[in-house]
Amino acid sequence: MSFATRTWTRMSIPARLLAIFIPLAVVLAIATVLVIVVLGGPFVDFLAANLPLVRFFVTATAVLLMTVPTAFVIIYLELKVIARMNLRIGPNRVGPWGAAMSVIHGLKVLSKEDFAPTGVDLPVFTLAPVVTYLASVMTLLVIPFAPGLFGQDLNIGVLYFFAMGGLTVVGLLMAGWSSFNKYSLLGGLRSAAQIVSYEIPLTLSAVGVVVLAGTMSMNHIVLAQSGSVFDWFVFKQPLAVIIFFIAATAEANRAPFDLTEADSEIVAGFGTEYSGMRFGFFYFAEYVNVFIVSALITTLFFGGWTAPFNWPWAYNLNWLDFSNGTLWVGIAFVALVVGTDVMAVLVRLLGGSTWSLPGTMILGFAFATVVAVGVVGLAGFIAFDWVQGLFWFMAKTYAFVFVFVWLRATLPRVRVDQLMGFAWKWLLPASLLNLFVTATAVVLLSR
Amino acid sequence: MPTQPTDDEHGQPTEPVSRSAAGVRAGAHARGGQPEAAAEVAPSPSPSPPAPAGMRTGAHARGSQRDIAAPAEPAAPAAPAAPAAATTAPPAPASSGPAASSFGSVQHGHDPEAVRARLAAMPRPSADDPRVLLDRTSDADLFEPIPPYPTRTEREAEFYSLGDGEMFLNVGPQHPATHGVLRLVLKLSGEQVVDVDPVIGYLHRGVEKICENSDYYHVIDQVDPLEYISSLFQEWAAVLTFEKLMDVQVPRRAEYIRVLTSELLRIASHSLYMGFLALDLGGITPILYGFIERDEIVEMLASVTGARMLFNYFRIGGVNGDLNHEFMSRLGDWMSRAAKETEANATLLNENEIFVRRARGVGVLDRETALRMGVTGGNLRASGVAFDVRRAHPYSVYPELQFNVPTRDEGDSLARYLIRVDEVRESIRIIDQCLHNMPDGPIMAKLPRLLRPRPGRAWGAVEGPRGMMGVYAISDGSDQPFRFRIHDPSLLNLETVPLLLPGNLLADTMAIVSSLDPVMGGVDK
Numbered sequence A: 001m002s003f004a005t006r007t008w009t010r011m012s013i014p015a016r017l018l019a020i021f022i023p024l025a026v027v028l029a030i031a032t033v034l035v036i037v038v039l040g041g042p043f044v045d046f047l048a049a050n051l052p053l054v055r056f057f058v059t060a061t062a063v064l065l066m067t068v069p070t071a072f073v074i075i076y077l078e079l080k081v082i083a084r085m086n087l088r089i090g091p092n093r094v095g096p097w098g099a100a101m102s103v104i105h106g107l108k109v110l111s112k113e114d115f116a117p118t119g120v121d122l123p124v125f126t127l128a129p130v131v132t133y134l135a136s137v138m139t140l141l142v143i144p145f146a147p148g149l150f151g152q153d154l155n156i157g158v159l160y161f162f163a164m165g166g167l168t169v170v171g172l173l174m175a176g177w178s179s180f181n182k183y184s185l186l187g188g189l190r191s192a193a194q195i196v197s198y199e200i201p202l203t204l205s206a207v208g209v210v211v212l213a214g215t216m217s218m219n220h221i222v223l224a225q226s227g228s229v230f231d232w233f234v235f236k237q238p239l240a241v242i243i244f245f246i247a248a249t250a251e252a253n254r255a256p257f258d259l260t261e262a263d264s265e266i267v268a269g270f271g272t273e274y275s276g277m278r279f280g281f282f283y284f285a286e287y288v289n290v291f292i293v294s295a296l297i298t299t300l301f302f303g304g305w306t307a308p309f310n311w312p313w314a315y316n317l318n319w320l321d322f323s324n325g326t327l328w329v330g331i332a333f334v335a336l337v338v339g340t341d342v343m344a345v346l347v348r349l350l351g352g353s354t355w356s357l358p359g360t361m362i363l364g365f366a367f368a369t370v371v372a373v374g375v376v377g378l379a380g381f382i383a384f385d386w387v388q389g390l391f392w393f394m395a396k397t398y399a400f401v402f403v404f405v406w407l408r409a410t411l412p413r414v415r416v417d418q419l420m421g422f423a424w425k426w427l428l429p430a431s432l433l434n435l436f437v438t439a440t441a442v443v444l445l446s447r
Numbered sequence B: 001m002p003t004q005p006t007d008d009e010h011g012q013p014t015e016p017v018s019r020s021a022a023g024v025r026a027g028a029h030a031r032g033g034q035p036e037a038a039a040e041v042a043p044s045p046s047p048s049p050p051a052p053a054g055m056r057t058g059a060h061a062r063g064s065q066r067d068i069a070a071p072a073e074p075a076a077p078a079a080p081a082a083p084a085a086a087t088t089a090p091p092a093p094a095s096s097g098p099a100a101s102s103f104g105s106v107q108h109g110h111d112p113e114a115v116r117a118r119l120a121a122m123p124r125p126s127a128d129d130p131r132v133l134l135d136r137t138s139d140a141d142l143f144e145p146i147p148p149y150p151t152r153t154e155r156e157a158e159f160y161s162l163g164d165g166e167m168f169l170n171v172g173p174q175h176p177a178t179h180g181v182l183r184l185v186l187k188l189s190g191e192q193v194v195d196v197d198p199v200i201g202y203l204h205r206g207v208e209k210i211c212e213n214s215d216y217y218h219v220i221d222q223v224d225p226l227e228y229i230s231s232l233f234q235e236w237a238a239v240l241t242f243e244k245l246m247d248v249q250v251p252r253r254a255e256y257i258r259v260l261t262s263e264l265l266r267i268a269s270h271s272l273y274m275g276f277l278a279l280d281l282g283g284i285t286p287i288l289y290g291f292i293e294r295d296e297i298v299e300m301l302a303s304v305t306g307a308r309m310l311f312n313y314f315r316i317g318g319v320n321g322d323l324n325h326e327f328m329s330r331l332g333d334w335m336s337r338a339a340k341e342t343e344a345n346a347t348l349l350n351e352n353e354i355f356v357r358r359a360r361g362v363g364v365l366d367r368e369t370a371l372r373m374g375v376t377g378g379n380l381r382a383s384g385v386a387f388d389v390r391r392a393h394p395y396s397v398y399p400e401l402q403f404n405v406p407t408r409d410e411g412d413s414l415a416r417y418l419i420r421v422d423e424v425r426e427s428i429r430i431i432d433q434c435l436h437n438m439p440d441g442p443i444m445a446k447l448p449r450l451l452r453p454r455p456g457r458a459w460g461a462v463e464g465p466r467g468m469m470g471v472y473a474i475s476d477g478s479d480q481p482f483r484f485r486i487h488d489p490s491l492l493n494l495e496t497v498p499l500l501l502p503g504n505l506l507a508d509t510m511a512i513v514s515s516l517d518p519v520m521g522g523v524d525k
Helices: A003-010 A013-038 A040-049 A051-085 A101-111 A122-142 A157-166 A168-178 A182-213 A218-225 A238-251 A276-301 A325-354 A357-383 A385-410 A416-446 B014-019 B022-030 B035-041 B058-062 B070-075 B081-088 B098-104 B112-121 B136-142 B154-159 B207-212 B216-223 B231-246 B252-280 B286-305 B325-350 B353-359 B367-372 B413-437 B489-494 B506-516 B520-524
Strands: B166-171 B183-189 B192-200 B456-464 B467-475 B481-487
Touching (some): A040 A051, A051 A122, A051 A276, A122 A157, A122 A276, A157 A168, A157 A182, A157 A276, A168 A276, A182 A218, A182 A238, A182 A276, A182 A416, A182 B166, A218 A276, A238 A276, A238 A416, A276 A385, A325 A357, A357 A385, B154 B192, B183 B506, B192 B506, B192 B520, B207 B481, B216 B231, B216 B481, B231 B252, B231 B456, B231 B467, B252 B286, B286 B325, B325 B353, B325 B413, B353 B413, B353 B506, B489 B520
Antiparallel strands (some): B166 B183, B183 B192
8 A cells, every 4th residue: 555545544534625625725826826927917907896806805814814813812811810810820831921822722722633523423513613613703804993994894784793693503503413412412502592592682782773873884883983982872872781791791602601611510512522623613713702792892882993082183194204115114124223232231131141142132122023013003003093993992892801701700600591581581671671762762852 | 160140149130230340340351361360359249338219339330231241251261152152142131121222232242352353344444544443333322321231120210211302411420510420310301300310439449448457546547538628527536436435535635626627627628618619600710719718728737737638637545746836827827817718708609699599499408308318517507407516416625615506497509508608607716716725735645555445336426517427436355446337428418419409400410419518538438
């Protein structure tokens, strides 16, 4: 038996798929380059003629790539914050303050065996994490991160969001059903019941905002809140914010509503039989979901990317002459070299002889880079409104991410009947009442 | 030539099952070809604990129909005809029902030849694939309930037959939330528990028998690992019983030191209890706060006993070492903030709406049932019976100390939790009094080097964190106890689980079990 045949038989099915896909991708990439080179002019014209399509592909790729660092940051945040709340230290070995811990986690799940237990329904079992992950990622497409910085400005943005968010349950149900494990089954069915129940108050509480803004486009909802802080819908819809937050917690399967993966009851719920990167997709999807619901709360109720106050100075750096590009590159280079030296001297003075000379220089370069990024970021913050918008959006969103993490460290888990009872007996009537009052007020005031 | 044990040889069909526990099977394999040796190490059916209703032991649970054939297999090299019989036709005891039939199709022989033949016949991706595939022909059975052995009693037959829409869920012994190696086979209807079959015995060491073969001195550290998070109470029960056997007068200072150290350990145990109860309800923080309290206490005790967990501190006639400066300074340091900290930790849960709603009204153990089932300790007091060994059958210097016996009438998980909170307060009071009243004097009675009590029998019991911790010993005049029996409160408390679980949701299973505070080391002995 030849080497190739033996290797092929020992490869797992995903590895075989990759072995086909990677050469294919290389060939396609070369072909694309050739097409651009040969048919350059018509190709560019084609792209220019189909800008929405190009925009869709570019933003979809960007959004997909965005999920990985987002999940890493939130995982690290959760490890560290919960550790502090538990009077522990948390990760502190890998990288400064353990900051590379989640990257190591990611590498770990990547390098694990791709394992499926006997008896699972393999196609469904394999697709379930992908469905869950993609459902999370697709919702990111309509979130306005900053003025002009969004995937698609759909005129039914809110509707699209809830439709795609609801798809998560399909993935969890697939995982629970296909795993051939009773714990998984219970977890999957719990998640189905829970998410379907909490969709209703979640959506109804957002309808109040839609009524006020008069649009379902995320961008226009943010614009409707621009102005002062008191234009934010949180002040016009206080009840809806509370309902939305509770329902979103349940929607994202976070504590105290994390019944789908309650470790003291159903070992790991739908994820019991998953390991390696299959599990990694679920794990990523969970944290991306946290980000998404936080982003949605920010967008709908807390003004999205609008600043909480108006800046007293104008956003422009026109006094800087950017016309001579070479000069600025030279200045940046000199600044970085000087900054590295200055920082290295500081490290030497403050850190003493604990660092060797190369170590001092590397650390100085790292610090200088951080300072440079800070300075450039500040300049961008002043000069470009999208940088500023992104800053405020991320600040607000991560504030809510922190609240989700905080809840997990604080609260026990509710019971499944209490969970459903709360959704149907309290949240649903309250959200209907909120919608009724909002609609009545809008009709009366607009008359 | 041992053959398959049959009903004729052993009188009752249950015995072969019990002698084929996993450990015994391993032994038989290790000694391949020496069935006599294997038979020797097979334990006789467990003499104690008195088999409680509706509870079976792990040894039994691991037995299965194929295991019945196990003792015969080592004979394979000698008698080529035997393995075929062992793998294909095990003695099928007369049993009926769907359970037995589904079980009957799983027949994996232990004979290496047969296994090799089966592997060779299996379809595999390639000839040199190192992976071994499972036999997919029995897939249909994988999701079916497999009873651990042909059902022996009516109760088992009833349990292992499923009603409409019901399913089994095996919780433990490796479930993340069963305390130790408890196994609960739940019969579920949706998420509701219909019936439960608790399985214990995975941690059985035969400690009572070990104690009977130990000197009186050595019994103390044999009983230490029983309830491993409150070791001093087992030591105290054993020591108290031996002191009764030998009519030893314990010095007052030693008695005060015993009270002081064991009340500290009671607080440590209750701190863990509160944390684990919260953990089983999904709260991850209280357990770490509880461990902080426990860690300070065990560090304190380590400075006087030398160990953090298995102290081996009490002696017949006193204690091993006197209180030292480090202990006293640590204790003073801790006592200055103990009341405040334990209150704060308790407030974390007492005032948590989700916790209270989940613990209230679940697992209600009424007064009569609690008394009938022999429940003791905080679980009994939560059901409204003011029974505390320290007051009901006073020992040591407890009559001199002032403390209350808190009781509650609800009998639910929340009441059991709140009783522990109250007991921590009372323990702090007792420690305070001990520190004020601590007399001077010796810490050991004068005793001969070799202890040979007069023939007789004695019963001694102390109030442990989980209830009445008792020891019953018979002396025949030698230097070892002739009979040594342990009354462990965890076992009796755990016996109420089959009464408490049915009707509750799966989510409450662990909340109820956890609120009873079992420690499997003590349950399995």
